Amino acid sequence: MSTYTNEQVAHLVEGSLDWETTFRMLSMPKDNSRFEQYLKALQAKVSFKDKIVLPLGPHLYIVQSAKTKRWVTQCDCGHVFGDYRENWKLHAAIYVRDTEEAMTEVYPKLMAPDTQWQVYREYYCPSCGTMHDVEAPTPWYPVIHDFEPDIEAFYKDWVGLPVPERAD
Amino acid sequence: MNMMTNKELGFADLLKNGQTLKQFRDGIIERTKATGYYNGQEKLEFRDSDPIGYEKLFSKLRGGLVHARETAKKIAASPIVEQEGELCFTLYNAVGDCVLTSTGIIIHVGTMGAAIKYMIENNWEANPGINPGDMFTNNDCSIGNVHPCDIATIVPIFWEGRLIGWVGGVTHVIDTGAVTPGSMSTGQVQRFGDGYMITCRKTGVNDTPLRDWLHESQRSVRTPKYWILDEKTRIAGCHMIRELVEEVIRADGIEAYEKFAYEVIEEGRRGLMNRIKAMTLPGKYRKVSFVDVPYKHEDVQVSSAFAKLDSIMHSPCEMTIKPDGKWRLDFEGASRWGWHTFNAHQVAFTSGIWVMMCQTLVPTQRINDGAYYATEFRLPKGTWCNPDDRRTGHAYAWHFLVSGWAALWRGLSQSYFSRGYLEEVNAGNANTSNWLQGGGINQDGEIHAVNSFEASSCGTGACAVKDGLNHAAAIWNPEGDMGDIEIWEMAEPLLYLGRNVKANSGGYGKYRGGCGFETLRMVWNAQDWTMFFMGNGFMNSDWGMMGGYPSATGYRFEAHKTGLEQRIAIGDSLPLGGDLDPTRPDYERHIDATAVVKRDKQCMTTEDCYDNHDLYLNYLRGGPGFGDPIDREPKAIENDLNQKFLLPEYAQKVYGAVFTQDAKGVFAVDVAKTAARRAEMRKERLARALPTREWMKEERERIINKHAAVQVQHMFATSFALSEKFTKEFKAFWSLPADWQLLETELNVPTYGSKHRMDLSLLPDVTTVVQVEE
Numbered sequence: 001m002s003t004y005t006n007e008q009v010a011h012l013v014e015g016s017l018d019w020e021t022t023f024r025m026l027s028m029p030k031d032n033s034r035f036e037q038y039l040k041a042l043q044a045k046v047s048f049k050d051k052i053v054l055p056l057g058p059h060l061y062i063v064q065s066a067k068t069k070r071w072v073t074q075c076d077c078g079h080v081f082g083d084y085r086e087n088w089k090l091h092a093a094i095y096v097r098d099t100e101e102a103m104t105e106v107y108p109k110l111m112a113p114d115t116q117w118q119v120y121r122e123y124y125c126p127s128c129g130t131m132h133d134v135e136a137p138t139p140w141y142p143v144i145h146d147f148e149p150d151i152e153a154f155y156k157d158w159v160g161l162p163v164p165e166r167a168d
Numbered sequence: 169m170n171m172m173t174n175k176e177l178g179f180a181d182l183l184k185n186g187q188t189l190k191q192f193r194d195g196i197i198e199r200t201k202a203t204g205y206y207n208g209q210e211k212l213e214f215r216d217s218d219p220i221g222y223e224k225l226f227s228k229l230r231g232g233l234v235h236a237r238e239t240a241k242k243i244a245a246s247p248i249v250e251q252e253g254e255l256c257f258t259l260y261n262a263v264g265d266c267v268l269t270s271t272g273i274i275i276h277v278g279t280m281g282a283a284i285k286y287m288i289e290n291n292w293e294a295n296p297g298i299n300p301g302d303m304f305t306n307n308d309c310s311i312g313n314v315h316p317c318d319i320a321t322i323v324p325i326f327w328e329g330r331l332i333g334w335v336g337g338v339t340h341v342i343d344t345g346a347v348t349p350g351s352m353s354t355g356q357v358q359r360f361g362d363g364y365m366i367t368c369r370k371t372g373v374n375d376t377p378l379r380d381w382l383h384e385s386q387r388s389v390r391t392p393k394y395w396i397l398d399e400k401t402r403i404a405g406c407h408m409i410r411e412l413v414e415e416v417i418r419a420d421g422i423e424a425y426e427k428f429a430y431e432v433i434e435e436g437r438r439g440l441m442n443r444i445k446a447m448t449l450p451g452k453y454r455k456v457s458f459v460d461v462p463y464k465h466e467d468v469q470v471s472s473a474f475a476k477l478d479s480i481m482h483s484p485c486e487m488t489i490k491p492d493g494k495w496r497l498d499f500e501g502a503s504r505w506g507w508h509t510f511n512a513h514q515v516a517f518t519s520g521i522w523v524m525m526c527q528t529l530v531p532t533q534r535i536n537d538g539a540y541y542a543t544e545f546r547l548p549k550g551t552w553c554n555p556d557d558r559r560t561g562h563a564y565a566w567h568f569l570v571s572g573w574a575a576l577w578r579g580l581s582q583s584y585f586s587r588g589y590l591e592e593v594n595a596g597n598a599n600t601s602n603w604l605q606g607g608g609i610n611q612d613g614e615i616h617a618v619n620s621f622e623a624s625s626c627g628t629g630a631c632a633v634k635d636g637l638n639h640a641a642a643i644w645n646p647e648g649d650m651g652d653i654e655i656w657e658m659a660e661p662l663l664y665l666g667r668n669v670k671a672n673s674g675g676y677g678k679y680r681g682g683c684g685f686e687t688l689r690m691v692w693n694a695q696d697w698t699m700f701f702m703g704n705g706f707m708n709s710d711w712g713m714m715g716g717y718p719s720a721t722g723y724r725f726e727a728h729k730t731g732l733e734q735r736i737a738i739g740d741s742l743p744l745g746g747d748l749d750p751t752r753p754d755y756e757r758h759i760d761a762t763a764v765v766k767r768d769k770q771c772m773t774t775e776d777c778y779d780n781h782d783l784y785l786n787y788l789r790g791g792p793g794f795g796d797p798i799d800r801e802p803k804a805i806e807n808d809l810n811q812k813f814l815l816p817e818y819a820q821k822v823y824g825a826v827f828t829q830d831a832k833g834v835f836a837v838d839v840a841k842t843a844a845r846r847a848e849m850r851k852e853r854l855a856r857a858l859p860t861r862e863w864m865k866e867e868r869e870r871i872i873n874k875h876a877a878v879q880v881q882h883m884f885a886t887s888f889a890l891s892e893k894f895t896k897e898f899k900a901f902w903s904l905p906a907d908w909q910l911l912e913t914e915l916n917v918p919t920y921g922s923k924h925r926m927d928l929s930l931l932p933d934v935t936t937v938v939q940v941e942e
Binding site: 111139 | 445446447449450451452453454455456458460480482489491578582585586587588589590591592632633634672673676678679705706707708710711712714715716717718720721723749750751767768769795796797798799801815817818821822849850851853854856857858859860861863864867870871876877879880883884897898901902
């Protein structure tokens with residue numbers, strides 16, 4: 001099994017890792033310590049003090065609130081979307097591209113969906129305007145709660161780390 | 169002398185153990201179920217006692233399979249096989265479970281296994297009999313094949329008079345004699361018209377194809393030359409592998425070989441679970457994908473009025489990764505099968521998934537049926553991925569398999585991202601289309617059919633650390649290759665007027681999806697020539713990830729009465745290269761003003777006539793993007809602009825890039841001004857947005873009032889009719905009144921097949937093989 005330095009993992013997170021190492025990461029068996037190093041690299045990047053429990057996206061995390069010890073979904077600007085078990089998108093700001101005009105803002109004519117068939121739902125952080133997700137469903141489709149991680153099993157049984165304290 | 173033999177009694181004792189093949193297979197299933205280990209093998213005796221010997225056996229067999237594929241494919245003349253590598257050889261144990269497979273279209277790990285299991289369950293050993301030197305041919309989509317153009321040759325392997333396994337070879341043929349030409353045609357809406365269909369038929373004895381088979385099969389398709397060379401390809405590969413097995417047994421002994429043939433499957437099962445634990449994260453992942461079926465349009469001409477409607481295929485997937493490393497894929501809520509050729513048998517799904525997984529979760533040589541045994545599949549009966557009617561068409565099952573798997577990429581990629589394996593993240597896959605198909609009399613004066621496999625090189629999805637690859641791959645073939653222009657021009661009476669990267673086709677993002685490409689083809693030296701389009705146009709089947717956009721959708725361009733013959737003669741300007749910006753079309757400036765041009769989103773058509781000098785744009789799609797586009801490095805945008813991967817208008821609107829262009833046309837992005845513009849864009853986003861729950865109130869009203877296009881309502885109505893759970897969850901999410909319902913009958917569209925259906929299992933003397941939870 002390959003291992004990597006904290007610096008290499010930090011470069012991976014930044015998208016600045018050299019190709020040779022990236023290729024080794026792709027082709028060799030996975031390094032089980034990656035998760036810990038990844039958390040460390042991310043924690044060093046964010047401006048908030050809350051402990052990252054699980055990264056969800058480039059700017060979105062489940063964190064342990066430093067004040068309350070509750071686990072919440074949080075933007076890296078510090079905006080809290082609510083309890084980690086809830087669908088964070090329900091607490092986001094949404095813009096729906098459901099007209100031809102709105103679609104042709106982002107794609108040339110004929111290269112975007114027909115909005116009678118499919119719409120684009122853009123979910124932004126209400127504080128900083130980061131676009132965390134773009135859904136592409138039909139009209140009427142429920143907002144998808146797309147990930148419910150089993151964090152306890154992952155920490156305890158898969159990577160052998162203590163589960164961060166959680167206040168409910 | 170006058171006693172009945174085993175043959176008449178219907179018991180061939182092929183295994184020389186007193187058991188029928190079915191009894192033997194039942195035993196394996198029971199032991200697997202009872203213990204959780206394949207064939208009850210808690211201990212892998214051979215592997216553990218002689219690991220070197222085990223690995224040597226593995227390498228010999230795997231190497232031989234790959235070698236047989238590489239050698240046999242040179243026999244074929246069809247560019248689909250010879251250029252694109254659309255073939256695969258697989259070794260099975262006696263019960264049809266896959267031991268090892270070659271490279272290539274390894275979706276067939278399970279499809280040929282399903283055919284072997286069908287023969288076992290339906291007592292083929294008694295009638296027509298299974299003997300050394302036999303050959304069986306199958307392409308029947310109702311027992312597990314993906315689509316009729318994948319023709320499988322299956323050869324039993326005997327050792328000292330005892331059946332010890334099977335070898336299967338499959339090629340994707342260029343034409344199947346369907347209603348319209350091309351291997352995956354659209355004109356038919358049922359099995360009856362989907363092409364020549366062969367159900368595990370004995371087509372050879374003593375290693376020789378039967379004469380009736382040779383005569384019948386060649387006249388049943390439009391391209392007999394390609395057909396017969398494909399047949400020879402499959403037979404040669406199968407016989408090479410059979411000889412390899414004999415050689416291995418002579419060297420290592422039958423006991424070692426047979427132990428290996430069962431242990432390696434259990435090893436494959438454990439291997440997948442280990443990979444899941446090593447790379448993913450336990451939990452529930454919910455993803456969904458869609459694809460358009462626009463059949464109402466006048467350019468879709470089918471024989472049955474009940475197929476003339478617009479509809480949407482719906483594939484919701486709940487992927488559960490369990491703490492023990494097993495996983496469950498549940499498609500509850502999927503829409504019903506339809507009167508088109510995009511339906512899929514359950515095995516096309518359960519087997520096909522490994523062609524994708526070998527590109528991500530299990531990128532190893534050890535692909536076999538073990539992975540199937542580590543996976544729980546739930547494909548509800550009656551859905552597009554498990555039809556409950558024996559009339560369904562399957563010619564282009566990939567139209568939606570490709571789309572359905574885009575959702576799986578996203579689920580797995582979420583787990584890779586959360587765990588820190590960013591290098592493994594893939595935002596999804598392109599909708600691998602357009603499929604340029606058609607036929608007529610070709611440049612050699614022969615009846616011909618074409619299916620351009622340029623779709624084998626679409627854009628790939630973006631990664632979390634890099635862009636997707638441009639025009640590089642297709643999910644269904646791990647060895648993506650667009651083929652050489654010169655070869656395609658020999659195979660098709662269509663000259664190339666351009667082959668270019670398709671600008672803006674990759675989904676935007678911090679890392680963009682790979683761009684697709686486009687080729688402009690001019691009909692040349694053909695007679696009575698037809699073509700049609702097949703791909704997505706009104707919808708996208710991929711989504712983008714974590715703030716990235718989906719790729720661009722497809723569109724069609726075709727032109728008739730172009731006047732190009734005259735323009736070429738007098739040296740006038742010609743339409744050349746790519747259709748760079750469809751908002752400002754340029755091809756039309758280089759053909760006669762009176763030309764008949766179709767430029768729209770109707771990417772699904774049926775056979776239409778093309779004269780020489782008519783034009784057809786074959787646009788191959790891009791892949792989805794990853795991450796918020798305003799995080800993209802200015803240098804990367806600059807590079808895209810200078811390579812014409814991105815139109816300047818969208819560099820501004822989507823990426824917030826501020827740039828200049830010098831006298832030579834070279835773009836330079838201003839980093840500081842771009843950062844300032846992006847800060848403004850964040851504010852603009854919030855100014856136009858609503859809190860999600862506010863927007864939901866508006867959307868709820870639209871649902872209550874049934875305000876949506878018919879195709880959207882039709883999709884929901886068919887999903888509701890099949891799934892009480894999906895209906896309940898939908899109504900609960902939108903807080904709909906208890907009596908709210910949506911029925912197909914209220915939509916004023918044909919409902920043929922919505923109530924009255926008949927499954928294949930209801931035919932007399934047929935035992936179907938069910939390998940999923942239904």
